[in-house]
Amino acid sequence: MPPSFDLESFLPYRLNRAAELISLSFAREYKQRYQMTRPEWRTLAALGSAGRMTATEVGAHSNMHKTKVSRAVRELEQRRWLKRTEDDADRRVEHLELTAAGLKAYREIADLARTYQASLEQVLGAGAIERIEAGLADVERALLAKT
Amino acid sequence: MPPSFDLESFLPYRLNRAAELISLSFAREYKQRYQMTRPEWRTLAALGSAGRMTATEVGAHSNMHKTKVSRAVRELEQRRWLKRTEDDADRRVEHLELTAAGLKAYREIADLARTYQASLEQVLGAGAIERIEAGLADVERALLAKT
């Protein structure tokens, strides 16, 4: 029999558990107040934080399936929080951008996010989050290199 | 305007992205070979690694919704990888346990998992995974304390 295996120290498992926990925890902050789903918030955040982008870029950036992005974009557009403009060079591409209303919503929720993270950092101690994120970046790099 | 917000350093976002990435990456190792879904693997792993448990305990342990657990258990049972035995004191409770076949499957997949993590550690350097997991443990503690 091979050396023992402890699920508790298996990284995919641990990452998933932590991610689901924190995701739910933060979702409670905006789901009710802004009637927004997670893909929508992610899209809003991507656009609000990095500016004008295409749907494909949003997906690549936040690792969301393109149909998820497509639907989130449709939702946000209907809410008039986002507008599309077609690229004049390549007519397949559409550039996405937040409207004034979208930007306003983004700022409010970003504010929640900042507060949320600050309170977490309060508990964890200074630098703790940065250290975790540096570790995550390494993991992502390793995985993406893995083909 | 409040101080800037960068999605890229927002922990829920970063955790989710990394978790989805690694989860997919490892799922490729067993989905095909063992025709198993993620909840099934999680349940199998929980039982294989911690032994006899109830469904509620599996859920609490791996942070899965109880309907997810219920369905995974049904699947595993049909495959004869798991058996239920009722508690004689409390007839609501059922204890879950892997069969010999289930244990065998568990060991094989655990082997994949060990190899997977070893190759990751190879890239990341010694101790890197432990450090990340320690950080995650802190985060989970903080979140669970948060009511």
Add this chain to the structure above:
DNA sequence: TCGAATTGGTTGCAATTGTAACCGTTGATT
């Protein structure tokens, strides 16, 4: 320059998931 392959994006459909309501059992309150 024509056809095949690729790309950005959407959609139909089937599978996965969460919510809420439920069943039978147990524990607490009276």
Add this chain to the structure above:
DNA sequence: AATCAACGGTTACAATTGCAACCAATTCGA
């Protein structure tokens, strides 16, 4: 004991999701 809340677990139903097939536009290659 009788009632009622709580609990372990399942299930019906609705919402969310992913896969695959698709459309239109573009690029590649012979």
